[in-house]
Amino acid sequence: MGHVIRAALCADAIFRDWAALADILCVTSIEELSALLNAEPVEWIFSVANPFILPADVFGKARRGAFNYHDGPLPRYAGTHATSWALLARETEHGITWHRIDHGVGTGELVVQRQVLIPTSDTALTLNLKCYEAAIDGFRELLTGLTNGELSARPQALADRSFFPKGRRPDAAGCLRWDRSAQDLEAMTRA
Numbered sequence: 549m550g551h552v553i554r555a556a557l558c559a560d561a562i563f564r565d566w567a568a569l570a571d572i573l574c575v576t577s578i579e580e581l582s583a584l585l586n587a588e589p590v591e592w593i594f595s596v597a598n599p600f601i602l603p604a605d606v607f608g609k610a611r612r613g614a615f616n617y618h619d620g621p622l623p624r625y626a627g628t629h630a631t632s633w634a635l636l637a638r639e640t641e642h643g644i645t646w647h648r649i650d651h652g653v654g655t656g657e658l659v660v661q662r663q664v665l666i667p668t669s670d671t672a673l674t675l676n677l678k679c680y681e682a683a684i685d686g687f688r689e690l691l692t693g694l695t696n697g698e699l700s701a702r703p704q705a706l707a708d709r710s711f712f713p714k715g716r717r718p719d720a721a722g723c724l725r726w727d728r729s730a731q732d733l734e735a736m737t738r739a
Contacts, residue, residue: 585609614649627712635739657701
């Protein structure tokens with residue numbers, strides 16, 4: 549769409565290699581990103597499948613805003629491994645969210661959401677792939693709205709929020725327990 553990616557915070561070698569091939573500056577730490585943003589402010593920051601939580605002194609340096617991709621239908625399924633938790637709950641639909649980054653974790657205003665259906669054959673892998681496809685489509689809408697100045701945002705209904713912290717584990721640490729129903733075992737296996 550004619551925009552330039554100034555830099556990428558690269559968390560792994562595969563992403564570093566991609567950035568190098570695309571001739572995109574790769575920074576390897578939040579501190580390095582912060583220093584870069586002090587020297588060269590940017591219009592927007594996009595956090596996509598990012599293992600880091602960006603502090604306010606970083607996301608606040610984007611002139612027009614900072615946005616995060618989340619693989620769940622916020623405010624429900626906030627936190628990590630949202631697709632696995634949805635499968636464990638035997639949901640029939642899920643979703644993705646692009647939201648503004650604010651001082652909370654996954655609490656910013658909603659800007660783009662997409663629904664993702666969950667057939668009974670989906671696993672965490674296939675549901676994650678569907679979420680990534682929906683995220684790409686949603687990113688086009690996000691970027692178009694930002695470019696045209698027509699992006700609408702709405703606050704999250706935080707009373708409806710569920711949160712799954714990184715250290716949370718499924719019952720029995722994810723082990724199959726034969727005293728559970730076949731449906732519970734199937735959900736655990738798929739998740």
